[in-house]
Amino acid sequence: MARIAVGGFQHETNTFAPQQATWDDFVRADAWPGLLRGPEMIGAVEGFNIPIAGAVKKLAELGHEIVPLAWAAAPPASYVTADAFARMWAMFDEDLRKKGPFDAIYLDLHGAMVAENTQDGEGELLKRIRGLVGSDLPIVASLDYHANLTPDMAKLATALVGYRTYPHIDMAVTGYRAIELLDRLLKEKRPVHRAYRQLDFLIPLVWQCTFIEPAKSIFDLVGELEAGEKSHNQGIVSVTHTPGFPPADIAQCGPALVVYGHDKEAVEAAADKLAAAVKAQEKAFAGELLDPDAAALRAIELSKTAKKPIVLADVQDNPGAGGTSDTVGLLAALMRNKAKGAVIGMIVDEGAAKAAVETGEGNVMRRGIGAVVGYAGEMPVEADWRVVKLGNGKFTGTGPFYGGAKFQIGPMALVTDEASGVSAVLACKRIQAADQEMFRHVGVEPATVPILGLKSTVHFRADFQPIAETILVVQSPGAHITDPVEMPYKHLRLGIKLKPMGPVWNGTPA
Ligand SMILES: [Zn+2]
Numbered sequence: 001m002a003r004i005a006v007g008g009f010q011h012e013t014n015t016f017a018p019q020q021a022t023w024d025d026f027v028r029a030d031a032w033p034g035l036l037r038g039p040e041m042i043g044a045v046e047g048f049n050i051p052i053a054g055a056v057k058k059l060a061e062l063g064h065e066i067v068p069l070a071w072a073a074a075p076p077a078s079y080v081t082a083d084a085f086a087r088m089w090a091m092f093d094e095d096l097r098k099k100g101p102f103d104a105i106y107l108d109l110h111g112a113m114v115a116e117n118t119q120d121g122e123g124e125l126l127k128r129i130r131g132l133v134g135s136d137l138p139i140v141a142s143l144d145y146h147a148n149l150t151p152d153m154a155k156l157a158t159a160l161v162g163y164r165t166y167p168h169i170d171m172a173v174t175g176y177r178a179i180e181l182l183d184r185l186l187k188e189k190r191p192v193h194r195a196y197r198q199l200d201f202l203i204p205l206v207w208q209c210t211f212i213e214p215a216k217s218i219f220d221l222v223g224e225l226e227a228g229e230k231s232h233n234q235g236i237v238s239v240t241h242t243p244g245f246p247p248a249d250i251a252q253c254g255p256a257l258v259v260y261g262h263d264k265e266a267v268e269a270a271a272d273k274l275a276a277a278v279k280a281q282e283k284a285f286a287g288e289l290l291d292p293d294a295a296a297l298r299a300i301e302l303s304k305t306a307k308k309p310i311v312l313a314d315v316q317d318n319p320g321a322g323g324t325s326d327t328v329g330l331l332a333a334l335m336r337n338k339a340k341g342a343v344i345g346m347i348v349d350e351g352a353a354k355a356a357v358e359t360g361e362g363n364v365m366r367r368g369i370g371a372v373v374g375y376a377g378e379m380p381v382e383a384d385w386r387v388v389k390l391g392n393g394k395f396t397g398t399g400p401f402y403g404g405a406k407f408q409i410g411p412m413a414l415v416t417d418e419a420s421g422v423s424a425v426l427a428c429k430r431i432q433a434a435d436q437e438m439f440r441h442v443g444v445e446p447a448t449v450p451i452l453g454l455k456s457t458v459h460f461r462a463d464f465q466p467i468a469e470t471i472l473v474v475q476s477p478g479a480h481i482t483d484p485v486e487m488p489y490k491h492l493r494l495g496i497k498l499k500p501m502g503p504v505w506n507g508t509p510a
Contacts, residue, residue: 111147
């Protein structure tokens with residue numbers, strides 16, 4: 001039995017977002033628990049699909065003594081305030097001084113934290129911890145798939161273990177795997193060699209999904225490199241690849257990988273092999289973004305012979321990534337090009353949804369829908385909208401991403417513009433179009449629709465890819481900028497490409 005200190009500090013920082021992550025944001029519970037400190041942590045994380053929950057479970061199974069430090073996470077936002085960073089550090093500092101000695105430390109980190117006081121939140125945290133516990137104590141941290149894994153993080157941690165799925169369905173599993181590795185390192189006490197590599201092009205989030213190529217094959221290789229060598233009981237101990245989080249204006253932004261093992265040559269060779277495999281797919285990562293009219297026209301053409309829906313991913317207006325879910329670029333293009341039978345959801349417009357309720361099923365309302373916030377100077381789409389079906393917004397998700405989630409989002413409506421044959425699903429609250437039930441709730445069976453517009457970047461793929469003939473990615477107005485070339489970077493390292501096959505950063509903002 002060993003004494004293992006356990007803590008976490010999680011943030012995914014989009015340095016281009018409007019609002020900072022304050023201390024309150026870390027303290028408050030949301031979909032994840034709020035700030036936890038001391039023994040209450042153990043029960044409070046149980047059952048969550050988060051790394052620390054998996055870690056605590058595995059530590060208990062192995063019979064190790066868990067010494068809870070502090071754990072906190074805040075929703076994605078811009079810079080973590082210096083105040084929040086200082087307050088969190090004060091807890092780590094006090095607990096690490098008072099609760100030791102430890103045999104090892106496990107940390108639940110994201111890997112893409114940028115704070116007012118540092119470009120590398122996790123590197124800074126690890127540096128301060130090393131300052132207290134010294135350079136020899138094993139520190140193993142789990143990381144998000146979107147970590148910008150920096151040289152300092154690689155150097156300061158004994159080992160880093162990343163997620164392997166996006167959408168992330170293995171968060172708790174990754175915490176569990178991190179503890180398996182920690183336990184192995186403690187028991188074997190053999191020196192571990194580390195090989196770290198960075199790739200030289202940013203990968204937009206929309207092309208990082210592990211349901212599709214090339215990420216799917218790359219992560220198959222990650223698993224093979226680790227498992228294959230393990231079965232021979234030599235060489236490689238752990239392999240992690242993080243495709244990165246492009247909306248972070250820092251020098252170490254971008255994809256990276258780290259391999260650990262006892263055989264230096266095998267470790268270096270595995271790192272080279274994986275880096276070469278990612279590099280070889282650079283072109284495949286450079287997916288096509290269509291403007292709304294091109295997307296509508298291609299979808300109409302494809303749907304003539306398709307047996308399943310053509311899905312148009314309205315990726316920039318994803319409410320799960322800061323989008324308003326009310327932009328109308330794709331809706332207007334579908335109507336303009338008479339994409340008969342097409343359905344788009346969700347258009348978040350409380351006024352229109354309530355007006356549909358007042359109008360009643362079967363009746364027509366003449367009004368504009370969408371563009372409530374008016375992002376990118378858009379105007380509501382005016383038409384004679386027939387109210388086809390109303391819903392009260394209470395339903396339960398059935399797909400892999402939202403399965404079991406109990407939605408209560410207020411009035412919803414399916415409205416159809418009879419002139420073009422295009423329909424929209426109206427909603428009152430921002431909700432990512434990532435579950436088929438959102439359409440069924442207003443009488444639409446998604447699999448039977450010729451063209452389906454979805455306001456989601458990646459998460460929709462879990463439930464909609466199986467019913468889609470093909471998926472086209474649309475660059476319609478939205479707050480979640482998909483093409484890194486459009487981001488106003490200042491701090492990237494020289495020589496990195498802004499996207500796969502894209503322009504090289506030369507220090508001059510666009
Ligand atoms: Zn992530």
